[in-house]
Amino acid sequence: MELIHIAVIGAKPLLEGIRARIEKSISDQRDKGKSPAMAIMRIGKDPASEFYFRAKLKKGSELGVETRAITMEEDATPQEVQERLDQVVKDPMIHGIIIESPVPHHLDYKKIVNTIPWHKDIDGASYENLGRLMSGMPSLVAATPLAVMEYVSSLEIPQGSTVAVINRTITVGRPLTQLLLNNNYTPIVCHSRTRNIRELCKASDVIVVAAGKPGFLGQEMVSRDSIVIDVGINSVNGKIVGDARIDEIKDLVKAVTPVPGGVGSLTSTLIFSNLIQAMDYQEELK
């Protein structure tokens, strides 16, 4: 890898490419007489869930894709939720389903999401999708790890490179590890218990930081060759910031992605990429 300083790499050019790709796919589907549509189920009034819910509806209307909002009351019973979901699952006009999380405490998100067939689970949250991803089989994958891979691919990071992933959750670190392996990278999965995280990060070609702690990653964890992909989204004094101290490291590393305007700005669009992928899988399964 050459030692060129790329500095801060915003998502805008990437986003334009992804959007063009999706628009082309939507148009191809329409040529086949199919109209992509997703259902977004929202139960109760969690404010974070509200934010992402609205972002998806907005993105859908921009792309001309039907996003059917299914809202249920905070006190909906498990049976009521399941009956409603079963109707949606059976609807042949709906190609992808999202359950906004978190759901109210008396409901079991995992249980609900695992009743969606894998090829309609566009959040990639079901056990079957996770197992398929792990097996390198056709699957749907959560949008955040996909967004990281869009960066990895656009930066032309050589196969075999080491990628320190600071996150071991089921929505980010674990599926990302599988995508990295499926694409011939060498993941190092770090977390709060990792003993020598500074050295591991410093020696890695890429650092994906999703510690959920503002200011977590600074100069002590990077080298001149580091590419830092910041997945953190933290609210500090009413401002959204990432996990990296970007002002401190931006001139010390090869490249760093900004927050906002980096990984997070790709995810709501990539959900629609998953929707098109889901339509293709459903066609193949016929």
Added chain:
Amino acid sequence: MELIHIAVIGAKPLLEGIRARIEKSISDQRDKGKSPAMAIMRIGKDPASEFYFRAKLKKGSELGVETRAITMEEDATPQEVQERLDQVVKDPMIHGIIIESPVPHHLDYKKIVNTIPWHKDIDGASYENLGRLMSGMPSLVAATPLAVMEYVSSLEIPQGSTVAVINRTITVGRPLTQLLLNNNYTPIVCHSRTRNIRELCKASDVIVVAAGKPGFLGQEMVSRDSIVIDVGINSVNGKIVGDARIDEIKDLVKAVTPVPGGVGSLTSTLIFSNLIQAMDYQEELK
């Protein structure tokens, strides 16, 4: 970690502990009026499959556990296999099912194994078990990664330690990575495309080698602090050898597991540990 040279650590004491644990569990199940039983389905005449098939039958008879052999002809159709399997799945007296792999070319192992309910899939091969493992939920896990974890646990390797895993298959490296994360270790998943595998191994606290290449790991990849867990099983001139050049490294590292008499000697027993685990899951699901 102290710098004590432990040298070659055979599986015998470990195996005795595991066996005692299983015998106790079997006896507990019998006290509840239950008699553990597994079905092992073997289709066709693959010689490797024959070897493992017989090893499990033998181990079952030693432990006093019923192992029902279900053999089908090489030319069995997918429908015939599925019908036979469906009967076994429905049998309430059978608590665990294994499909010996490889199956004949005209059959799809993944498809067959994914029709077994997760709580009877004691090889941990179904998507649901893999997804559950990844999610840190109750699951059944393949015997080889479990055997590695038995070593990790018996050697009291501190949490947070780095573990270089040289394998990214769905039966060894990938589930092992999940077990390591679930137990607070830091996995570094290496494979044929990894660029700096020597340095990564040398700097890791533990090296799990499953490259499937005799003599793959030697002095250039280890340090005085290394603990080497050799998962390789290779036949060289009629002799079974591991992936590590054990004579070369045994006095240079902290510890190394032998082949034969190491990881591989635990697996056929751990299948029975999974069988007991499966019975407990089935009880909870009632």
